[in-house]
Structures are given as structure tokens and as C-alpha cells.
Amino acid sequence: MQSGYAVHSLQANLSVVLASTWMRLLTISRYKGQLISDIVVPIVMASMPILLGRATAGDQAGQIFEARTGTANYVAYMLIGSSVFTIVSSSFWHIANWLRWEMQTGTLEALYMTPTGRVWIAAGTALYSMLRSTLSAFVSYFAGSLILGVNPFQGELLMALVFILVGLLPVYGMALIFGAVVLKLKEANALINLMQWLVSFLMGVYFPVAILPPFFRFLALAFPPTWMTNGVRSALLGVGYFFGVWYKDLAVLWVFLFIAPLAGYFIFTRVETAMRRNEGLGQF
């Protein structure tokens, strides 16, 4: 009887990742309004500081902005900030929502009764989130650029994409830690709201982190999305990498890439075991 239920191969687990991604894509395809809001929200978010800038500085807005940030193109700067913020915020939201929603509907217990490691299901959710948020951020950036009258094809688009993709993996590691907190506290909305403010502040969604006070600047630089946002802005607008060259900034993201997912996995499995030891996942 023992031989029939062996531990499964990497290929079998990757198949689970794809099935989980597909299942979530199927589900979101039944909420079409959500996809539209994914595109519209970053444009609206960027429009507010852009219009504020125009209202306060008028024609000189670009010049004043360039003196502080290294680019006069404040419209694209804001659009990049809001688009990258949407990707980062979505990754936290999708992981937290995945756990919270499934806890409430009872599907989380159903998932835990299957022989698939949760990390593979989480990876499927992360891949879904990556596809959905990256695609909608790009559409949003291009649409916003056209609406607000800037050229979306300036700079190195491919390099920007590399910074997004390499930067996203540590973000999912952090999201898993965040997910563990949601699992433990059985609360998502308040935590996500708090996280969104914190993320937008630390990653410099509308401003360069150089203008932050020293303590917060230190915190911001210990946060992968800050490097991701600056990498994308440097690739597209030439605002300047933190270490002067792209590969050094990318190397920092690679360090995050190894640390954050491992920390996420460790903390998540610890919380999971603690829950199985006490109340279980059925209480929400």
C-alpha cells in the first residue's frame, strides 16, 4: 500500500503551479469589471499628483521636477510610480486575498487536504498575480501616456521589464510573510490598507527616496520595491541608478530574490504548522 503514494516530482508540482494559475485566470475572467479597474486605477492615481504639479508650478513644473529627480518628464515619472505600485500592491493583495477568501469559503481546508505542498499553490497564485498585474500595468502605462500626452516608448523597455520581473520575486516572498500574518490574524482588509500606504511611502511612488529623512531612506532601501521602481525609472527616464550602473542595482535585487522567498517560506510554514497544532484553518 505504501508505494502508491510517493512524493511527487518537480514536473508534477510545476503542473500544479500552472493548474492553479489557470484556475485563477478562469475565475477572474468571470469578474470582467475587475480587469478594467486594474488598468484605470494607476492612471487615476498618477493623474492626481500630475494635475497638482501643473496647478502649483504651471509651465515650470518640468524644470523644477528635473532639479530634484533627474528628469523633467514628471508625467511618465508618476505613471511609472503608480504602475509599479499597482504591481507590488497587487502581489500583496492577491496572496492575502487568496488565503483570506479561501479561508472564508472553505476551499483553503479543501486545498490542505490534497497532497500538494502549499508553496506550489502559492507559486501558482503568484504567477497569476504576476501575469495579471504586469500586463495591466503595461497597458495602464501605455494608455496613461497617450492620455496624458507623453511618449511611452522612450528609454529601455526591455531593461524596465527585467527590473520588474527580478524585483517581483522577492516581493512575492514578502507577500508570503504577509500571508502568514493574514492566516494568523484572520484579517486581510485592514492589513492590506496599512500595507498599501506603507508600500507607496517607502518605494517612492511619487517622489525620489533621496528626499526622505535618513531613517526612512534606510528603511526604503531595505525594501525591494524601491529598487524595482528606481530601476524602471532609470531604464525608461534615465533618473540614475542608486549605484550608478544597472547591473549593481540588479545585483541588489538578486540578493533580495534569494533572501525574501526563503524567509517567506520559512515563516509561512511555521505559522501553518502552529495553526494545525491548535485551531486549524477552519476557524475564520
Place this chain on the structure above:
Amino acid sequence: MTNPVRISNISKTYHTLQRKGIFKSVKRDVQALEDISFDVRPGEIFGLLGPNGAGKTTLIKILTTLLLPSGGEAWINGYHVERQPNQVRASVGCMLMGERGLYWKLTARENLEYFGALYHLSPADRKRRANQVIELIGIQDLADRAVETYSSGQKMKLAFGKALINDAPLLVLDEPTNTLDVPSASELRAIVRRLNAEGKTIIYTTHIMTEAETLCERVAIIDHGKLLALGSVPELKASMQQSQVTRVEGVISQKALNSVQLLPMVEQATLTNVNSHNLLTVVTQNERQFLPGLIEALSISGAVIQKIIPQEVTLEDVFIAKTGRTLAEDTAKR
């Protein structure tokens, strides 16, 4: 052959907080299971009976690896529930939360194929197995509709089907006929019998005693986390062989019950309310000698007797004798 389920001295304590107003709370330990031991034999339908809060679901959650026990050990199909959780999960099909546990925005087919993937079936096998299950539970007409459009009973059927997707040798079914209408419940029981005849071992919890009596070969009765009785249905009935059961319908007060409980030869007397009637169930040693005394005691206490029904011992009577209440009464309190 190893028994598919082996449970040895399993206990479970929950650490909870007892809330006192807004800011205060006191830590409290709740003993959900205490020293439970039994085996389930290959190819049997094993009934797990107990009132709400008895510990049935906690036990099932331990057996399906959702919870870790505080003490003791358990093996499922030869795998240790704590040390080999993935092997345990792969070798069990479980229906635990009824219609919960399904993705309502997906269709039945999409649900089944997704859970097939989580049991590591290949894409082709997922499709084949999903088709088989859809046919087996008879939901061909609904299979490509979103689950949110289903009735409660249809969702229950699908939840049952989900437990079959990995074609496991052991099925754990928690109240599978709950919310099903009579024909659908009967249809589902027929499928359970067929699966059992094909060799599957089944753990079945239900609050419908006749269902347990007709379906299960052996039964365990759990209450307050303790195993009160274990054996085949005939064995459990035989354990009350010396006893006889009398049921009295009418207008019967608590005072009347108290006076009956004081009568000699009474082993157990319970008063329940079934379909707006008071039903007094009395287990005695000798019904013939006891009956005149019973009638007198009830009359003195002001009870109005409508019907006296002497009966053979049923599983329900065994349950009442062991727990002091009927399962139907307990379920009605939900």
C-alpha cells in the same frame, strides 16, 4: 492486511481565549478528544456518530491531516498522519464541509479538474476522471454551469464527487446526505454502497440513525471527546439485550420525566420534542412488569398519554442510552 485506519490514544486540546467584554480575555483549554483508539477494517463502512461538539469533526480533521493531535498517533493506509501527511492526503478522499470547499465561480468540471491537478493527475487523467465522476454522481446536465447557480443539494453532490476525484481507497464522508432531498439521499447512499462493494473503505458520519443502521457495518459513538461505544450495529443492540424500550407520546412535563426516572427498573429515561409532540423514551429491564408503574407515575404527574409504543432496541436507543439524548434533538439545536 493492514487496517486502513489505526487510531491509538488520540487526544486533542484546543487553546482558546474566553472573551470578557472588549479588552479582557482569559486563556482556556478545551479538551476536544480524549484517548480515542479504534481501527477501521478494510472494506467496511464505519459509522462515526455523536452529537454536535462531540469531537467527530476534530477526529476527522486529524485523520485528514488538517489538525495535529495533542497526543497519540494515527495511521491512514499505513502512513503516519504527522510524519507522512502528503501520503495520507493522497490516499484519502474526503468530503468534509459539504457545499463549502468548492469554487463557486467555476463549473463542476473545472472544479473537479483543478482538484485532480492538486492530486497530481496528468491533464488527460484529470479530464477522464472528472468525466467519470460527473457521470457517477449524475450531474451531466450541470457539469458546465457555474457552481453558484446550483441548488444546495446539487452542490452537496458535487462536493461528494470531489471526494472521489483521486479514486482513493479510503473515503471520509461527513454528513454527505445533509441538505439532500429524499430521492437524492437514497441515490447517494446507493453510490456509497457501490463504491464499498468495489472495495473502498468508508468512514461515514451522520445524524440520521436509520441511515447509520442500514449503511454501516460498525459504529463508534463519541461524546464529549470520549469513545462511548464501538461495535457492529447488532453487537451494540445486543449490549442492550436485557433492556426493553418503551416510547410514550403525549403532553409530558419535565416533572413527569423526573418521577419516571425515580421508578425502579428504569435504566434511562429521556424526554424529547419531535414534531411538536413530547416523546418519552424509557429503557427498562422488564417492560411487562414496569408498564403499570409507568402509567401511574405519568398520570399522577399530570401527563396526558396519547400513545404507548413498546419497541425493539434500535441504534437510536443505543445512542440515547450512551449519551442521554437523541441525535435528532441535538441536530435541531444547530
